[in-house]
Amino acid sequence: MAYYASVLDLIGNTPLVEVSALSPNPDVRILAKLEGQNPGGSIKDRIALSMVEEAEKDGTLKAGQTLIEPSSGNTGIGLAMVCRLKGYRLKIVLPANVSIERRQLLEVWGAEIIESPGDEGSNGAVRMAGAVAEQHPEYAFLYQYGNQANPKAHYEGTGPEIWRDCQEVTHFVAGLGTSGTLLGVGRFLKERNPAVQLWAIEPPTGEMVDGLRNLDDGYIPPIFLDNDGSDLLDRKTMVGTRESIEWTRRLTDVGVFGGISSGAVMAGAARCASSISAGVVVIVVADGGWKYLSTGAWTGDLDAVTERARHTIYF
Amino acid sequence: MVGKTVRITSDQVNISLEGSVPVEVRLPTVLRQHASGRSSVSASGSTVGEVLQDLVQTFPSMAGQVVTPDGTLHKFVNVYRNDDDVRYLERLDTKVSDTDVITILPAVAGGTGPARR
Structure with missing residues (x-):
């Protein structure tokens, strides 16, 4: 090729x-x-693409929609790249204490960062993203921790x-x-x-x-x-x-x-x-x-x- | 213990012949209130289950926190022998020796926060 x-x-x-x-x-x-x-720099590109394409297929994700996701970095970066290419807006709930480069890469791809308390780690980010998703039912919440398209990307x-x-x-x-x-x-x-x-x-x-x-x-x-x-x-x-x-x-x-x-x-x-x-x-x-x-x-x-x-x- | 000279001192005479040994047990913050705020205590047993039983005998208010009334590990608790999660060893039957450290931790989402070591 x-x-x-x-x-x-x-x-x-x-x-x-x-x-x-x-x-x-x-x-x-x-x-x-x-x-x-991988083009976005990590294994998470796989699940980002898999979760987005599954959601497009089953209709939970519609053109131009906003997505919200908790991530300590890599999933956020992968999703941000996929969303940029496919025309979705993305909000990432990111613990405050990740390396500066993870934050910068999210900005490169145009994701909006919502900061969660660093001392609560990924747990805190998961909790906060869940709360925001509940307040905003118009957002698509793909939720990598609970999305079958995540293990499926690796199974396939x-x-x-x-x-x-x-x-x-x-x-x-x-x-x-x-x-x-x-x-x-x-x-x-x-x-x-x-x-x-x-x-x-x-x-x-x-x-x-x-x-x-x-x-x-x-x-x-x-x-x-x-x-x-x-x-x-x-x-x-x-x-x-x-x-x-x-x-x-x-x-x-x-x-x-x-x-x-x-x-x-x-x-x-x-x-x-x-x-x-x-x-x-x-x-x-x-x-x-x-x-x-x-x-x-x-x-x-x-x-x-x-x-x-x-x-x-x-x- | 074979091939090793073991000197039994007066505070060790309660060690049973079945291989019960004192081990260090590290407690997560959420359990320290039951142990006068201590982060590390000593408990005895020949298996992880016996060590946890001994722990509850010493600190009765810990009952039901780590091991459920039906005798299995609490769903949101991970118990490690040194670095290994005992759920993937022999669970509560996992053997311990006196150089082992037992660590009790709550189950949390992946990704680490400020870590101790």
């Missing part, structure tokens, strides 16, 4: 590259799927691409946010080979949960419950901020310039590789490092960078 008709046609079909030089176990290969290669795109490129996969390791990637890819891979193991990597939730007054204020994404997430996952493990940054740096040794969540996922893959005798681990590098340069993650003093990242949303 000589050229593509639209930038939207460039979403997906991301490359899988071997990063086994970082594997702590010589009998375990590690392959990284570089989602930063990311998963089949991994299977096409590497049928030897034994373990799939990815970050857990909305849970869409793990549910969609996981279900697809397990249908092809039930022995494939799914590892979910979480950032430390830390002081963000200090705002909760009651355990019943907790939150589980509806898509996680609807898709029997706890039956599907095989392991869920937390990776700390410092370790995430260390592995984000190590990824550059093999030429991978990923965001800080990639370091967390790579750290999880290394733990996974150490815990098995042999296998092929596929990881998701959800975005590139560009949006995190202001954090000094690669070049700054590790203690100082870790301390700074503790106050920034990077997942």
Whole structure:
């Protein structure tokens, strides 16, 4: 093909590259799927397009309508790009403590930013977007945490691409946010080979949960419950901020310039590789490092960078 | 414990032969009110379930907060042995050793806020 008709046609079909030089176990290969290669810069381009096109199909989204969505960054950026190309207006509820580049990119694509309290993290953004959507029934609220088009994008795109490129996969390791990637890819891979193991990597939730007054204020994404997430996952493990940054740096040794969540996922893959005798681990590098340069993650003093990242949303 | 010399001191004599050990339990803010404001306490057991039972024995007002009356983990609570969510290990039957740290956290949406480590 000589050229593509639209930038939207460039979403997906991301490359899988071997990063086994970082594997702590010589009998375990590690392959990284570089989602930063998507035109909007992250894996979230996939669900942005999928959610918008599903909503167009079922009639919940009409020409020129305004959308509202909670996002700590990447979904917002992907949606902002898709909405710009398709002529929708977009309002993003964004926690105050995301990196400056995430905010700037939303502005590049013309999204309006509504700020939610930083200390409430993504929970606060979800809550506020829900409240605004309720006050404005004229807005379309696609709600990535509860939209089946989110895991579907991975079941129909990311998963089949991994299977096409590497049928030897034994373990799939990815970050857990909305849970869409793990549910969609996981279900697809397990249908092809039930022995494939799914590892979910979480950032430390830390002081963000200090705002909760009651355990019943907790939150589980509806898509996680609807898709029997706890039956599907095989392991869920937390990776700390410092370790995430260390592995984000190590990824550059093999030429991978990923965001800080990639370091967390790579750290999880290394733990996974150490815990098995042999296998092929596929990881998701959800975005590139560009949006995190202001954090000094690669070049700054590790203690100082870790301390700074503790106050920034990077997942 | 095989191959390891274990010195039993007077405050450890209550350790049962079934492998009950004292472990550090880290509490989220929402539970600290039940433990005189402490963020970290000690509780004993050979499994996560026993440790949580011991925790409730020490701090009775925590009853029903982490483990429901029917004996399962509260829906919005995640319990970790070191870094691993015990729901994906052996749940409440997950074994503990004295070097393990048990962390109790409320379930929240993805994306991190100001983090402790």
